[in-house]
Amino acid sequence: MDTEGGSSESPIETKKGKSKTPKKAKESVLKQKSPAEFFAENKNIAGFDNPGKSLYTTVRELVENSLDSAESISELPIIEVTIEEIGKSKFNSMIGLVDRERVDEALYDDFETVKAREKRLAKEARDQENQAKNAALGKKVKEPAPLKGIKGRGEASFFRVTCKDNGKGMAHDDIPNMFGRVLSGTKYGLKQTRGKFGLGAKMALIWSKMSTGLPIEISSSMRGQNYVSFCRLDIDIHRNIPHIHLHEKRDNKERWHGAEIQVVIEGNWTTYRSKILHYMRQMAVITPYAQFLFKFVSDVADKNVTIRFARRTDVMPPVPIETKHHPSAVDLLLIKRLITETSKQTLLQFLQHEFVNIGKSFAERLIGEMGPDFSPKMAVKSLTSQQIVRIHQLFRQAKFDDPSGDCLSPAGEYNLRLGIIKELHPDMVATYSGSPHVFEGHPFIVEAGLSLGGKDVKQGLNIFRFANRIPLLFEQGADVVTRTALKRINWNNYKINQTQDKIGVFVSIVSTKIPFKGTGKEYIGDDISEIASAVKSSIQQCCVQLKSKIMKKIQAREQQERKRNLSKYIPDATGAIYDVLREMAQQHASKKKRYEGEDAEILKQVSARLITKQTLHDKLAKHVEQVDYEMALDYATQSGVSEEPREPIYIQALDSAHDFIDFCSPVCVLRLFQ
Numbered sequence: 246m247d248t249e250g251g252s253s254e255s256p257i258e259t260k261k262g263k264s265k266t267p268k269k270a271k272e273s274v275l276k277q278k279s280p281a282e283f284f285a286e287n288k289n290i291a292g293f294d295n296p297g298k299s300l301y302t303t304v305r306e307l308v309e310n311s312l313d314s315a316e317s318i319s320e321l322p323i324i325e326v327t328i329e330e331i332g333k334s335k336f337n338s339m340i341g342l343v344d345r346e347r348v349d350e351a352l353y354d355d356f357e358t359v360k361a362r363e364k365r366l367a368k369e370a371r372d373q374e375n376q377a378k379n380a381a382l383g384k385k386v387k388e389p390a391p392l393k394g395i396k397g398r399g400e401a402s403f404f405r406v407t408c409k410d411n412g413k414g415m416a417h418d419d420i421p422n423m424f425g426r427v428l429s430g431t432k433y434g435l436k437q438t439r440g441k442f443g444l445g446a447k448m449a450l451i452w453s454k455m456s457t458g459l460p461i462e463i464s465s466s467m468r469g470q471n472y473v474s475f476c477r478l479d480i481d482i483h484r485n486i487p488h489i490h491l492h493e494k495r496d497n498k499e500r501w502h503g504a505e506i507q508v509v510i511e512g513n514w515t516t517y518r519s520k521i522l523h524y525m526r527q528m529a530v531i532t533p534y535a536q537f538l539f540k541f542v543s544d545v546a547d548k549n550v551t552i553r554f555a556r557r558t559d560v561m562p563p564v565p566i567e568t569k570h571h572p573s574a575v576d577l578l579l580i581k582r583l584i585t586e587t588s589k590q591t592l593l594q595f596l597q598h599e600f601v602n603i604g605k606s607f608a609e610r611l612i613g614e615m616g617p618d619f620s621p622k623m624a625v626k627s628l629t630s631q632q633i634v635r636i637h638q639l640f641r642q643a644k645f646d647d648p649s650g651d652c653l654s655p656a657g658e659y660n661l662r663l664g665i666i667k668e669l670h671p672d673m674v675a676t677y678s679g680s681p682h683v684f685e686g687h688p689f690i691v692e693a694g695l696s697l698g699g700k701d702v703k704q705g706l707n708i709f710r711f712a713n714r715i716p717l718l719f720e721q722g723a724d725v726v727t728r729t730a731l732k733r734i735n736w737n738n739y740k741i742n743q744t745q746d747k748i749g750v751f752v753s754i755v756s757t758k759i760p761f762k763g764t765g766k767e768y769i770g771d772d773i774s775e776i777a778s779a780v781k782s783s784i785q786q787c788c789v790q791l792k793s794k795i796m797k798k799i800q801a802r803e804q805q806e807r808k809r810n811l812s813k814y815i816p817d818a819t820g821a822i823y824d825v826l827r828e829m830a831q832q833h834a835s836k837k838k839r840y841e842g843e844d845a846e847i848l849k850q851v852s853a854r855l856i857t858k859q860t861l862h863d864k865l866a867k868h869v870e871q872v873d874y875e876m877a878l879d880y881a882t883q884s885g886v887s888e889e890p891r892e893p894i895y896i897q898a899l900d901s902a903h904d905f906i907d908f909c910s911p912v913c914v915l916r917l918f919q
């Protein structure tokens with residue numbers, strides 16, 4: 246990338262390797278870098294650290310764009326992701342390079358001398374033998390380290406990544422800039438979206454340019470368009486502009502709308518397979534209204550993967566609404582930009598219409614407070630720099646109502662619960678959706694889910710993090726959710742054993758501005774107290790719900806135990822009582838001892854074998870049963886059924902064309918077919 250150190254700048258060397266003239270300190274030369282160059286050189290900050298991670302990040306950037314796009318037109322997303330492995334020969338023929346046999350073997354990084362090879366194979370054989378020995382002795386066997394072989398760094402793997410959606414598509418003329426100009430996009434407004442920086446798709450292209458040199462291909466069509474835009478382009482890194490190879494309109498016979506993006510990049514499926522599948526699975530959890538088809542295609546048939554994540558609900562969260570800035574969240578630059586862009590004439594109109602939470606009378610009070618130089622009718626575009634500073638100062642000091650969370654679109658308790666049940670099949674689950682909070686003038690909502698038990702869940706805390714409905718898979722240790730769950734929740738208080746129980750913690754945060762650390766959108770730091778405390782209280786709310794369920798379960802178990810214990814003693818107890826009664830009956834009959842009234846009556850029945858050991862056994866068993874039943878009733882009326890949270894259920898016909906009825910509640914939807 247860097248062109249520094251060209252031959253013209255090298256000192257002149259003599260034959261002996263010494264400089265003719267004393268070395269002069271190299272003068273520093275002023276240079277500029279384009280954003281594309283900057284991100285190409287620092288691709289790790291956008292999640293393109295190495296080939297494996299780059300494959301993962303490419304998939305995620307494309308999937309997230311597809312989801313944003315389908316949701317923006319309220320279309321239930323249908324997304325197909327294909328990763329096709331391209332062998333070296335195929336790749337070479339794609340770029341028109343002739344395969345060449347190695348001639349000078351020792352030149353290569355993966356060259357091994359005969360001696361080194363023998364040594365390596367002997368060591369691998371020894372390791373395998375030890376493993377087998379340990380296994381035979383029943384000792385714990387460590388996961389065998391993959392055989393290293395002699396793979397050198399030259400063995401790059403190439404993949405064609407394709408992502409197709411049924412979204413909004415893009416305007417024909419906008420496509421080159423959307424994919425070929427770093428820091429361009431349609432999501433810079435104040436709105437909850439997965440994308441934000443105008444970077445992701447361009448990074449995939451930059452990586453493809455860096456690793457394979459191949460361009461990106463985009464097909465796109467918008468609703469009602471009779472053509473499909475096709476564009477093949479790459480990026481001029483130094484000038485940060487698209488370099489178009491082909492841009493044309495093609496027939497759209499099927500009236501398809503959406504986008505299909507294709508890039509060929511270097512990657513590493515072996516090391517990032519599980520991360521990519523995890524990502525897809527977690528995306529399916531937080532987006533159960535989407536349908537995903539994921540395919541990995543290889544020439545080696547048993548490497549192939551096809552997973553369909555079926556749509557589980559038609560209930561889609563509402564489309565997030567673009568909102569205006571909150572006065573407490575603007576800086577001087579932003580106020581100046583808003584003044585330049587506003588269509589409003591006066592200061593009063595400007596304050597009233599360009600910000601949230603400033604009504605007319607409040608705007609008048611603010612203007613009064615600004616001082617004698619200000620008036621409601623003054624032209625906003627005539628404000629001087631000092632006057633703008635005054636407005637900014639007042640914005641920082643005045644008390645404004647918090648922004649409402651109406652513009653946000655959280656996943657919803659229903660979707661979260663559905664996702665958890667679908668993914669983990671837990672024994673118990675609780676969900677909670679908090680009310681909006683505010684961080685630096687941006688509203689945010691935290692939702693949490695908590696599960697106990699389930700399939701494929703390890704003991705201890707299993708943490709699932711989502712931000713603006715994106716799964717976060719990296720930097721777990723530094724994330725606010727992990728830290729809160731580990732350090733700030735006293736699980737014992739809720740009868741949950743932090744190390745023994747299989748605990749699933751799900752936290753989803755949505756906001757108009759997620760304070761990600763870095764452009765890779767990998768985690769949310771633990772340094773924002775507003776977010777940390779909202780996360781803590783949401784998890785605690787779930788804990789409280791689970792505690793009452795756990796208590797009920799414990800009580801039911803104890804009761805069961807008590808009943809079992811009592812029943813266990815029935816034969817002995819009845820045997821002992823019966824023996825005493827028989828003795829007494831004999832004494833009564835032989836007149837050794839006289840009993841009167843009711844006692845005499847019972848003893849008579851014992852002698853006549855009308856009361857037997859079995860009679861006593863049956864009576865006692867019935868009594869234990871009765872006591873258990875009464876206790877259960879008592880328990881149910883005191884703390885049980887009547888206090889269960891109740892939710893109204895309503896009927897919703899999705900549209901008149903369907904012949905089914907949905908009964909919707911926040912926790913379930915029942916569909917009745919007629």
Ligand SMILES: Nc1ncnc2c1ncn2[C@@H]1O[C@H](COP(=O)(O)OP(=O)(O)OP(=O)(O)O)[C@@H](O)[C@H]1O
Pocket residue numbers: 306310311314410412413414415423424429430431432439440441442443444445446447503504505
């Ligand atoms: N599948 C798609 N359908 C419709 N528009 C798309 C699609 N993919 C990308 N775009 C458009 O291209 C723009 C640039 O995408 P890009 O991934 O570079 O950035 P972004 O999504 O805006 O932000 P971020 O870098 O945070 O992901 C998007 O803002 C969007 O308008």
